[in-house]
Amino acid sequence: MRKEVTVDCPATVANLVCGFDILGMALQDPCDRITMRLREEPGIVINHTDGYDLPTEPAKNVAGAALLDMLQAIPEPVGFEVEITKNIKPGSGLGSSAASSAGAVVAANQLLGNRFSKNDLVRFAMAGEKLASGVKHADNIAPCIMGGVTLIRSIFPLDIVALKAPPMFVTVVHPQIEVRTSDARQILRKEVLLKNAIRQWGNIAGLVAGLLQEDYDLIGRSLEDVIIEPVRSILIPGFDEVKSGSREAGALGGGISGSGPSIFMLSKTHETALAVEKLMADIYLRIGIDYKTYVTTLRQEAL
Amino acid sequence: MRKEVTVDCPATVANLVCGFDILGMALQDPCDRITMRLREEPGIVINHTDGYDLPTEPAKNVAGAALLDMLQAIPEPVGFEVEITKNIKPGSGLGSSAASSAGAVVAANQLLGNRFSKNDLVRFAMAGEKLASGVKHADNIAPCIMGGVTLIRSIFPLDIVALKAPPMFVTVVHPQIEVRTSDARQILRKEVLLKNAIRQWGNIAGLVAGLLQEDYDLIGRSLEDVIIEPVRSILIPGFDEVKSGSREAGALGGGISGSGPSIFMLSKTHETALAVEKLMADIYLRIGIDYKTYVTTLRQEAL
Numbered sequence: 001m002r003k004e005v006t007v008d009c010p011a012t013v014a015n016l017v018c019g020f021d022i023l024g025m026a027l028q029d030p031c032d033r034i035t036m037r038l039r040e041e042p043g044i045v046i047n048h049t050d051g052y053d054l055p056t057e058p059a060k061n062v063a064g065a066a067l068l069d070m071l072q073a074i075p076e077p078v079g080f081e082v083e084i085t086k087n088i089k090p091g092s093g094l095g096s097s098a099a100s101s102a103g104a105v106v107a108a109n110q111l112l113g114n115r116f117s118k119n120d121l122v123r124f125a126m127a128g129e130k131l132a133s134g135v136k137h138a139d140n141i142a143p144c145i146m147g148g149v150t151l152i153r154s155i156f157p158l159d160i161v162a163l164k165a166p167p168m169f170v171t172v173v174h175p176q177i178e179v180r181t182s183d184a185r186q187i188l189r190k191e192v193l194l195k196n197a198i199r200q201w202g203n204i205a206g207l208v209a210g211l212l213q214e215d216y217d218l219i220g221r222s223l224e225d226v227i228i229e230p231v232r233s234i235l236i237p238g239f240d241e242v243k244s245g246s247r248e249a250g251a252l253g254g255g256i257s258g259s260g261p262s263i264f265m266l267s268k269t270h271e272t273a274l275a276v277e278k279l280m281a282d283i284y285l286r287i288g289i290d291y292k293t294y295v296t297t298l299r300q301e302a303l
Numbered sequence: 304m305r306k307e308v309t310v311d312c313p314a315t316v317a318n319l320v321c322g323f324d325i326l327g328m329a330l331q332d333p334c335d336r337i338t339m340r341l342r343e344e345p346g347i348v349i350n351h352t353d354g355y356d357l358p359t360e361p362a363k364n365v366a367g368a369a370l371l372d373m374l375q376a377i378p379e380p381v382g383f384e385v386e387i388t389k390n391i392k393p394g395s396g397l398g399s400s401a402a403s404s405a406g407a408v409v410a411a412n413q414l415l416g417n418r419f420s421k422n423d424l425v426r427f428a429m430a431g432e433k434l435a436s437g438v439k440h441a442d443n444i445a446p447c448i449m450g451g452v453t454l455i456r457s458i459f460p461l462d463i464v465a466l467k468a469p470p471m472f473v474t475v476v477h478p479q480i481e482v483r484t485s486d487a488r489q490i491l492r493k494e495v496l497l498k499n500a501i502r503q504w505g506n507i508a509g510l511v512a513g514l515l516q517e518d519y520d521l522i523g524r525s526l527e528d529v530i531i532e533p534v535r536s537i538l539i540p541g542f543d544e545v546k547s548g549s550r551e552a553g554a555l556g557g558g559i560s561g562s563g564p565s566i567f568m569l570s571k572t573h574e575t576a577l578a579v580e581k582l583m584a585d586i587y588l589r590i591g592i593d594y595k596t597y598v599t600t601l602r603q604e605a606l
Contacts, residue, residue, distance in 0.1 A: 022505045153509040154502070159524060161512050191494040197530075199457070200500070201507045202325045206456035208508045209464050212515040218464060222456060227500075 005110045006035040009103030010299050011088045012095035013170070013264050014139040016149070017223045017255040018203040024095075024139040025149045026299040027170055030087045032099040034063070036107040039079030044068065050086040062097045062128035063104035069127035070105050073120070080108055089292075092174045093258040098140030101128025106145060106303045118302070119158060121145055134182055140258065147302040149211055166214040168298045169273035171251070173242065173280035174262040176290040179235050184259035187231055196226045216252055216268050223253030223266070236261045238283045245283065249275045270295075308413045309338040312406030313602050314391045315398035316473070316567050317442040319452070320526045320558040321506040327398075327442040328452045329602040330473055333390040335402040337366070339410040342382030347371065353389040365400040365431035366407035372430035373408050376423070383411055392595075395477045396561040401443030404431025409448060409606045421605070422461060424448055437485055443561065450605040452514055469517040471601045472576035474554070476545065476583035477565040479593040482538050487562035490534055499529045519555055519571050526556030526569070539564045541586045548586065552578045573598075 008031040016023040039045065044058040044067050058064030063082060071078065082104060088096040105124045109116050116124075122145060126136040142150040142160045153159040206222030209215070233239040233256060246265040247253060250272040254265035263280070267273040277293045284291035311334040319326040342348065347361040347370050361367030366385060374381065385407060391399040405428045412419050419427075425448060429439040445453040445463045456462040509525030512518070536542040536559060549557060549568040553575040557568035566583070570576040580596045587594035 019504065019508065021501045022508060151505070151508045151512060153505045153521075153525060159509070161509060161521060163512055164516075188497065190497055192497050192500055194491065194493055194495050194530075197495055197500040197503070198324045201322065201504045202454070202456045204504045204508050205322065205325060205454045205511045206462070206464060208511040209454060209466055209515065212512065213467075218456075221462060227497075 002111060004035065004037045005107045006033060007103050007107045007303060008033050009099040009106070009144055009303060012098055012140040012143045014095060014258040015228070015256070016207065017225045017229070017253065018200055018207055020225070020228045021137060021139055022152050023149065023207070024143040024152075025165070026143040026147050027094070027172070027294070027296050028299040029294060029296040030094070032088050032096070032103055033085040034100070034103040034107050035083040036104070036111060037081040038111050039081050042077040042079045044080050044082065046082045046084065048084050048086065050084070052086055052090055054086070054090065060131070062132050063100040065131040066101040066105050066125045066128035067108060070108060070116075070124040073116070073124070074112070078112070080111070089174065091178055091180070093179070093256065093260045093262040094172065094174070095140035095144060095258060097128055097132035098125065098144050101125040102141050102144040102303065104128075118145055119160065122160060123158060133185070135185070145303050148298065148300050151208070163208060163211050165211045165298060166216070168252075169267040169270055170296050170298060171246075171265045171267065171273045171276040171280065172257065172262055172294040172296070173284065174292045175236065175238065175284055176292070177237070177261050179260045184232055184235065188228065189231070192227050199226050219266070220252035223255065225255055229255050232256055232260060236263065237289060238287050239263060241283050242280055245279045246276045249279055251276050305414060307338065307340045308410050309336060310406050310410045310606060311336050312402040312409070312447055312606060315401055315443040315446045317398060317561040318531070318559070319510065320528045320532070320556065321503055321510055323528070323531045324440060324442055325455050326452065326510070327446040327455075328468070329446040329450050330397070330475070330597070330599050331602040332597060332599040333397070335391050335399070335406055336388040337403070337406040337410050338386040339407070339414060340384040341414050342384050345380040345382045347383050347385065349385045349387065351387050351389070353387070355389055355393055357389070357393065363434070365435050366403040368434040369404035369408050369428045369431035370411060373411060373419075373427040376419070376427070377415070381415070383414070392477065394481055394483070396482070396559065396563045396565040397475065397477070398443035398447060398561060400431055400435035401428065401447050404428040405444050405447040405606065407431075421448055422463065425463060426461060436488070438488070448606050451601065451603050454511070466511060466514050468514045468601060469519070471555075472570040472573055473597075473599050473601060474549075474568045474570065474576045474579040474583065475560065475565055475597040475599070476580075476587065477595045478539065478541065478587055479595070480540070480564050482563045487535055487538065491531065492534070495530050502529050522569070523555035526558065528558055532558055535559055535563060539566065540592060541590050542566060544586050545583055548582045549579045552582055554579050
């Protein structure tokens with residue numbers, strides 16, 4: 001049994017435009033790095049090597065919260081020493097908390113001889129999401145651990161479905177403004193019009209069919225959100241311009257990553273993904289908001 | 304060019320439980336039969352050989368309304384003589400009006416040398432649905448014309464996606480009570496809870512993934528409707544008993560066919576489908592409501 005493991009846990013895009021709370025996808029880049037060692041004595045010790053000034057007390061750290069949940073399922077006394085280097089900025093909408101939570105339980109599971117199933121690991125890691133946002137959701141956790149595109153058909157009981165997806169390039173822009181997940185959730189209405197819900201489920205069905213049938217045009221047509229995006233996009237300066245410009249530049253489509261403020265766009269070719277990056281950079285330079293961009297791909301591999 | 308054609312146009316199951324207004328599936332049986340002849344002079348003449356006493360004036364007959372819509376897209380003067388033998392009882396929830404509308408335009412298109420696309424034919428046939436229920440919907444029309452399972456991603460613009468589906472047996476019971484489509488629509492609330500909408504789109508995504516990945520268990524788990532069924536099933540005596548009994552008998556799941564009152568159940572084997580039929584018959588015999596049952600299969604072929 002190994003005494004130390006290192007995992008690179010990827011950023012994820014939750015919701016995928018029309019699939020609010022049910023769909024998510026893993027990115028090849030950026031990744032957090034987690035190195036974990038078994039300790040002689042029980043308990044969890046967390047060190048951050050990044051400059052984000054995150055709490056290191058286990059119960060207040062998302063990786064710690066996930067590990068504490070995991071420890072409850074382990075009969076023998078176990079201790080972990082965790083070193084976290086975050087490259088996914090907290091609050092970016094790119095699944096930063098999920099990467100820490102998921103990476104921690106995956107690393108710990110490797111140290112324990114892989115005794116837990118992927119579904120178990122998702123359950124433990126959700127304790128980190130609960131700490132981060134107040135809600136146990138799995139739409140970042142599941143793709144982070146399983147790779148590819150995942151469907152959370154149901155949270156209670158947990159029913160995760162891996163969806164085969166064709167290769168895709170992903171361009172992300174992270175405008176450096178703050179949108180808190182809890183705020184982004186509170187501005188949503190508790191009721192939606194049935195006719196909008198119907199349009200939304202047509203798009204979700206279309207997106208799933210497009211992914212599984214490798215129909216890029218159908219994926220593009222289905223990347224439409226008539227319920228969440230009209231409300232949340234108001235919090236993100238430049239959103240409409242990025243979206244319409246990216247489509248004109250040849251992107252299949254895209255929208256808010258998770259609860260924002262990052263915006264992601266899917267493309268069929270690297271060339272288009274680079275053109276979209278240029279366009280995003282131009283828009284935020286002109287608006288005068290600091291930003292960071294990524295050109296990456298859908299990550300197919302599990303953690 | 305042929306002077307006479309006969310088409311057998313199948314019954315269809317709209318909604319498929321969680322896919323209200325967007326999903327539908329064709330059945331092998333029952334079918335209406337439509338025989339159509341080109342007339343020397345323009346105009347439409349309709350004869351019904353069944354006993355349903357349906358109107359034969361073209362503008363008041365669903366097949367006639369569909370043909371009148373089609374005629375507007377034909378520059379030359381054309382006339383049709385239509386003979387309709389309905390085996391799908393009007394008001395059964397099995398797409399009776401769609402079978403007549405779809406069958407008529409498909410037959411007419413064959414007589415005209417197949418000049419129209421399937422999408423055109425769906426558009427014409429929707430004029431029949433508009434007459435029947437007041438709403439232009441395509442979730443019976445599309446599977447009737449295209450076979451298999453179809454997704455109506457969007458009505459305006461019309462975007463129909465054929466979904467590959469594995470072989471399935473279908474048991475249908477039609478309790479002989481009247482549920483008008485317009486009534487079944489009016490009792491629906493105009494707003495739904497966001498949390499229910501999210502659960503619904505998880506199930507829709509699961510159903511589409513289950514069909515395309517040929518995962519019968521996932522299909523079964525996804526056949527859940529938390530929005531429409533709780534309201535509409537109240538109109539159908541015996542519904543809860545049929546549903547729970549069918550699951551116990553091994554059916555994958557099922558629910559209201561279209562707006563009812565027919566109930567359909569999907570099964571993996573013929574044996575299960577027959578057991579479900581027996582159970583349905585027992586329930587309606589005991590309740591004392593006349594009924595008709597069908598044991599059939601998903602129809603894969605286009606019309």
